[in-house]
Amino acid sequence: MSRSFQSLSFQASNTVEAMASRDKLIRLYGDAEPAEADVIVALGGDGFMLQTLHETMNSGKLVYGMNRGSVGFLMNEFKIEDLRERIAAAVENDFHPLRMTTTNADGSSSIALAINEVSLFRQSYQASKLRVLIDGQVRLEELICDGLMVATPVGSTAYNLSAHGPILPLESPLLALTPVSAFRPRRWRGALLPNRVCVDIEVLEPEKRPVNAVADHTEVKSVIHVRVAQSEDTTARILSDPDRSWSDRILTEQFSN
Structure with missing residues (x-):
C-alpha cells in the first residue's frame, strides 16, 4: 500500500557534495526538525547511514538514504525529482542490531x-x-x-x-x-x-x-x-527503493566480481 510522507528532515555528511545536495533538496521540499519529521533523509555514504541509523534506533523514525558517498551499498540512488513519491513507494526493512x-x-x-x-x-x-x-x-x-x-x-x-x-x-x-x-x-x-x-x-x-x-x-x-x-528490544527502520531493495542488493552481491 502506498504511503504519504509530507514532512522530511534532510541530514547530510560533512562532505561538500552531500551538503550541496541537502541545500538543493531543502529548497524543493522544505526541512522539518528530525523529531517532527515523517522520514529522515540521509545524504552521504554507508558510514553516514550507519551513524543515522544509530541515532534513530527506537525512535520509530524511518530513514531513507541517498548516496552522496563512495560505495553507497546501504543507500538509494541520488535523485532530486519526485522524492516524496519515491519514499511513499519504498520498501520498509526493520531489523534488530x-x-x-x-x-x-x-x-x-x-x-x-x-x-x-x-x-x-x-x-x-x-x-x-x-x-x-x-x-x-x-x-x-x-x-x-x-x-x-x-x-x-x-x-x-x-x-x-x-x-x-x-x-x-x-x-x-x-x-x-x-x-x-x-x-x-x-x-x-x-x-x-x-x-x-x-x-x-x-x-x-x-x-x-x-x-x-x-x-x-x-x-x-x-x-x-x-x-x-x-538486541530484541531495539529496532532500526530503513526504506529502500523497490527496484533496488536490500534483499536484491545482497542477492546481486553474490553474483558480482
Whole structure:
C-alpha cells in the first residue's frame, strides 16, 4: 500500500557534495526538525547511514538514504525529482542490531550496539588467542587469529565479506562468525549461527595478547570478555527503493566480481 510522507528532515555528511545536495533538496521540499519529521533523509555514504541509523534506533523514525558517498551499498540512488513519491513507494526493512557487552582489563564494562558487526582485533604484534562459546558451550577451545567478528545479514557484505565470510540474505535468521587470518585451527573458516544465540568470546593471555572490540564505530580497548547477542528490544527502520531493495542488493552481491 502506498504511503504519504509530507514532512522530511534532510541530514547530510560533512562532505561538500552531500551538503550541496541537502541545500538543493531543502529548497524543493522544505526541512522539518528530525523529531517532527515523517522520514529522515540521509545524504552521504554507508558510514553516514550507519551513524543515522544509530541515532534513530527506537525512535520509530524511518530513514531513507541517498548516496552522496563512495560505495553507497546501504543507500538509494541520488535523485532530486519526485522524492516524496519515491519514499511513499519504498520498501520498509526493520531489523534488530547486535548488543556487544564487554568486560575490560581495568575492571570496567561497556555496552554498544552494532548494525553491521561486532569485531575483535589484536592490539599488538602478537596474534590474539580466543576461546569461543555458543550459548554457554565451548565450541572453540583456542582460536589464534588476527581477529574475529559476528556479522549480521546487513553487515555480511561489509567487513565480513572482505574477510571471506558468507553473504547472508537479509531475511535469513542467521549470523556469520568469521575469523580474520586464522592461524590455528588453520583450516577453520567460520560458522553460521542462528540469530537467537548468545556468543561469548574470552580473551586468553590478555596481558601478553591484548585485544580491542568494536561495535560498528564504537571501539573498546583491552577487553577480556565480549558477549554478543541480538538486541530484541531495539529496532532500526530503513526504506529502500523497490527496484533496488536490500534483499536484491545482497542477492546481486553474490553474483558480482
